[in-house]
Amino acid sequence: MDVKATVKQQGKVATGLALGMVKDTAALISCRTRLTFQVWPYLHQARLGRLPVRGCPGSKSTNKKCRLGCGKLETTGHVVCCCQVNSALSIKRHNSILDLMVAEAEALAHSVPINHSIDSTGMRPDIVVTSTNPAIIIDVTVPLSCAEGLARAKDKKIEKYKHLGSVLPLVVGSLGSWLPSNDAISLALSIPGRRWNNLKRKMNLLAIQGTTRIIYEHLAYHTEESDPMPEEDEETEDKVFCNFFSKALFSVHLKIKSIKSVLISLISDTGSNEPKNIKLIFGIRWDINACIDPATG
Numbered sequence: 001m002d003v004k005a006t007v008k009q010q011g012k013v014a015t016g017l018a019l020g021m022v023k024d025t026a027a028l029i030s031c032r033t034r035l036t037f038q039v040w041p042y043l044h045q046a047r048l049g050r051l052p053v054r055g056c057p058g059s060k061s062t063n064k065k066c067r068l069g070c071g072k073l074e075t076t077g078h079v080v081c082c083c084q085v086n087s088a089l090s091i092k093r094h095n096s097i098l099d100l101m102v103a104e105a106e107a108l109a110h111s112v113p114i115n116h117s118i119d120s121t122g123m124r125p126d127i128v129v130t131s132t133n134p135a136i137i138i139d140v141t142v143p144l145s146c147a148e149g150l151a152r153a154k155d156k157k158i159e160k161y162k163h164l165g166s167v168l169p170l171v172v173g174s175l176g177s178w179l180p181s182n183d184a185i186s187l188a189l190s191i192p193g194r195r196w197n198n199l200k201r202k203m204n205l206l207a208i209q210g211t212t213r214i215i216y217e218h219l220a221y222h223t224e225e226s227d228p229m230p231e232e233d234e235e236t237e238d239k240v241f242c243n244f245f246s247k248a249l250f251s252v253h254l255k256i257k258s259i260k261s262v263l264i265s266l267i268s269d270t271g272s273n274e275p276k277n278i279k280l281i282f283g284i285r286w287d288i289n290a291c292i293d294p295a296t297g
Helices: 003-009 012-020 023-027 039-047 076-082 084-107 147-164 180-188 193-219 232-268 288-292
Strands: 127-129 136-141 166-171 277-279 285-287
Touching: 012 039, 012 147, 039 193, 076 084, 076 193, 084 127, 084 136, 084 193, 136 147, 147 166, 166 180, 180 193
Parallel strands: 136 166
Antiparallel strands: 127 136, 277 285
């Protein structure tokens, strides 16, 4: 893949992530995240437009069509949201967010029929909250995470159901973005702020986990003639960097562990009044008595 050719595609997802740039987004990539290390490469490659798909700019594949045979151009957006072959996984991702929203509404004593046909129209929105006045239609959608895709998905849901009553689309980006207009649902259902924030975090997590599963299953289908493997120099460079980074982290861990054990053993030894000095790994000489004596700091 030509790195320079993919630069123009980068930044689109960032426009969607910036809409809901709150601590919930940071929590997904913190030490407390529920995302595994296996998920991170797919997530960040998709956000940067660097997935090894056939139709992306810079791809060396001779066949630009979807590898699963749907006949469409294989791009990141196609893999994440549009491929019909992956529809079962997309529905599973959608339903996981829907079930979470339904459980939260029912916990607050709301009546929420699911996929209920409205009159003779034959239309079946995801949720119709009948315990409010007027009734509220909530329909879940998981589009591509760019700002344009989120806004388009919202407008499409409103246009589809507006003749049936009040519509509040629940738009959760496939790569972890959040449309601020979703917060109107918490006001309509009287969901407390802290409880709603926890729900938002869980929905983003489910969207990311579902999307990375789709990416993994899609890219697992590989044909040698049309999906060339990465070049040797790129692969070697990545391996060298990963090995260097792993060794550096392990070295720092050992140094901190050894420093901690030495200091604990010296500070706990109070049998002798003679000053004890130790030259640590970083070349700093410490006076243990000075560290112990409050008068000297």
